[in-house]
Structure formats: C-alpha cells, structure tokens
Amino acid sequence: MATITAKMVSELRGKTGAGxxxxxxxxxxxxxxxxxxxxYLRKKGLSAAAKKAGxxxxxxxxxxxxxxxxxxxxxxxxxxxFVAKNDKFQAFSKGVAEAVLASAPADxxxxxxxxxxxxxxxxxxxxxxxxxxxxxNMNLRRFARFEVASGSVASYIHGGGKIxxxxxxxxxxxxxxxxxxxxxxxxxxxxxxxPQYLTxxxxxxxxxxxxxxxxxxxxxxxxxxxNIVDKIITGQINKFxxxxxxxxxxxxxxxxxxxxxxxxxxxxxxxxxxQLTRYVRYQLGEGIEKKExxxxxxVAELAK
Numbered sequence: 471m472a473t474i475t476a477k478m479v480s481e482l483r484g485k486t487g488a489g490x491x492x493x494x495x496x497x498x499x500x501x502x503x504x505x506x507x508x509x510y511l512r513k514k515g516l517s518a519a520a521k522k523a524g525x526x527x528x529x530x531x532x533x534x535x536x537x538x539x540x541x542x543x544x545x546x547x548x549x550x551x552f553v554a555k556n557d558k559f560q561a562f563s564k565g566v567a568e569a570v571l572a573s574a575p576a577d578x579x580x581x582x583x584x585x586x587x588x589x590x591x592x593x594x595x596x597x598x599x600x601x602x603x604x605x606x607n608m609n610l611r612r613f614a615r616f617e618v619a620s621g622s623v624a625s626y627i628h629g630g631g632k633i634x635x636x637x638x639x640x641x642x643x644x645x646x647x648x649x650x651x652x653x654x655x656x657x658x659x660x661x662x663x664x665p666q667y668l669t670x671x672x673x674x675x676x677x678x679x680x681x682x683x684x685x686x687x688x689x690x691x692x693x694x695x696x697n698i699v700d701k702i703i704t705g706q707i708n709k710f711x712x713x714x715x716x717x718x719x720x721x722x723x724x725x726x727x728x729x730x731x732x733x734x735x736x737x738x739x740x741x742x743x744x745q746l747t748r749y750v751r752y753q754l755g756e757g758i759e760k761k762e763x764x765x766x767x768x769v770a771e772l773a774k
Contacts, residue, residue, distance in 0.1 A: 472502030486511050509680070513687040528755035529554045530608075531631030535567035538645050540617035541625045542570040543634045545752050547609040554631070559608070562600050563631070569593050570613045578610050614750040620644050621744075624653035628661045634752045635660045639733070643742035652736055655723055656716075660751050665716035668748065673715065681710050717746060 474497045482493040482504065488511045496514075500506035530547035531554050546563040548554050568587050575581040582594030589596050593610070601608050614636055616623040621640035627633070637657040641649055667673050685706045689699045712718045717730030724732070730746070737744035 472497075474498055474502055478502060478504070482507055482511075509684060512684050513691075515688060528758040530611075530754060531560060531563050532627060532634030532752050532754055533560070533563040533567040533631060534625035534627055534634055534636070535564065535571045537624060537650065539619075539621070539623060540571060540615070541623040541636055542567050542613060542615040543625060543636045543750060543752060544570055544613040545611040545634070545754065547611050547755065547758070548604075549606045549608075553604055553606045553608075556604060558600065558604060560631075562596065562608075565589075565596070566593060566610065566613075570615050574615055574617075575613075578612070581610060581613065612752070614752075616748065616750075618747075621747075622646075622649040622653045624650060624657045626654060626657035626661055628658075632754045633661045635749065637749045638747045639744060640747050641737075641742050641744045643740060646740075648740065649736075649744075652733070656729060656733075656746065657749075659719070659722045659729060660716065660749050662722050663716075663719050664751060664753075665719055665749075666714040668716050668746070670711045670715050670718065673711070678707065682707060716749060 474494060478497055479490060479493045482488070482497060483490060485504075486493070486508055488496070492511060492514075493507070496507040496510040497504075500510055528547045529549060529551045530545065532543065532545050534544075535542050544563065544567045546559075546566060548559060553559050565587050566581070569575075569584045570581060572587075573581075573584040575584055582592065582597070584593050585591075586593045586596040589599075591599065597608060597610060616636050616638045618638055618640055620642060621638065622645045623636060623638050626635045626637075628635075635657040637653050637660060639649060639653045639656075643649075682703055685703045686699060689702050690696070694702060712720070712728075717728065717733075719729050721727050721729050721732050727735075733744055733746050
C-alpha cells in the first residue's frame, strides 16, 4: 500500500476541486495512483473535471507575428513575472515570432540559427545577449507557424501574453477582410473555450472509452435501469464532444450556433468552399513544473 502524503492530497484537490477527505479516500482506494484517483472521484460525482488541471505556470510571454496567409506564435519563458513585463523581454519575444514567420524553422534548435530581426545576430546569440543584459535565465520553449495557399490565418493574444492562439481557415475565394475577421473571432473563441481537439474524429479511442466508463458507472450507481444506460451514454458523450471539440462547441460570440455551423454559413453567404483546418492554443507555462516554496518550512528552519 502506497503512503498517501499531504502533498498528494493537495495535488488531487487542485486537479479536481474535491474535498480533502474525499481526495484522501480516493488515493487510498487507488493505492496512490493520481489518474485512477481522479476517475474514482468523477465516478462518485465528486469531481466535474473533464481534463487534467492544476498545471503550474512558468513566467514569460506568448507573442505572435503576421496575419493574412501566414502567422506565427511563440512561447518564451523567463524566471519571473517582473522580467516578463520588461520592454526588452517583450521586444525580444516579438522578434522571435517575426523570425519564425520569416524563416519557418523546423524546430527550436533550427530557430536559434535563424537571423534575429535588426540585430546582426542569430536568435540563439540574441537570446544569450538578452540573458546577459536582463540578468535572468530565459528559454525558447515552442512555436507554431501556419501558412495557407488560399485562405486566412489569424492570431490572438490574450492577457498580455498569457494565452496565444493561431487559427487557419482554407477558402477557395482566397483571403479577405471578412474571412480574416471570422478567423480572428474563432481565435478569440479558442482562447476562451480552450478546445482540446478540432473534431470528434481526433479524440483518441481511449479517451472516449474512459468517459463512457465513468458515465456508465455514474448512471448505474444513480439507479438508472440497465436498458436505458446506453441511451444515456449516447446523449452524454455527444455533450462531451460538444465541450472538447472546436467545431462542436457553442460559439462564444453567438452561443446559439456551433463553431462548425458558423464556418459553414460563411461559405454559403460568400459562395466559397471553406474549412476550419487547424488551430493551436498556447497557455503560458502549461505543463511546466515550477518549484513551490514551502513558506512554513522556511519559517521553522529560521526559528531553529
């Protein structure tokens, strides 16, 4: 039997929002397995989490460059929020986005060899220069670049660089101000609604099966007859897709319409073939583990 620590209970609470004793019981029942404990709480109706949460954000910013047929998005990390608000750091981040847009590098290592705009140095050298100038460690974490032969790419930055989005629409009529406006609205929607997949076809089978198992357990434990459980699951799984798949989400600007229907209507109104082909959403620091200081332990140590 695994030893259940206070830190494990705290982590599970952060991921699910469930009570402390419920989290402790869930961890005991699942021998300390965090993912199984999350499922245990969801099956008991004690957690409404549909995906992993509680990721600790690193500092820095997300920056974008370009619009129209091509645009780029980058995440640059720093150690503190103070540096993230520094004008030099922000100018560097935007310059990196411009370098990605201009050169379309294959990966972060290739990006470091690309010329940094207006400095006479490459991106890697400019990064080293900025670290020395600002006095804090910085990191080029990731980037995305979209380009279409016919259509529009839009970017959206929210919260001063905390969230960044790229959206790509292909269109037989080419780019236009109206198409760019639609792409930007969808990018704003992605920032707000945080879809996990473009369509239901992209959702892995194991994710769907896991949800169905949770739904089935909850339905049976609530006393629903076996003969209607499958019908209940069908309705609930469609609702689940509507929550996590971009084209099936209710459009935040007009909640009476699904995003996919909004795109379809644009095509009919403008007599063109149009498709929402891809998107990317970056949230600053997502998935990065950050050292958590134990203030109480520090005070106790100082009191010795």
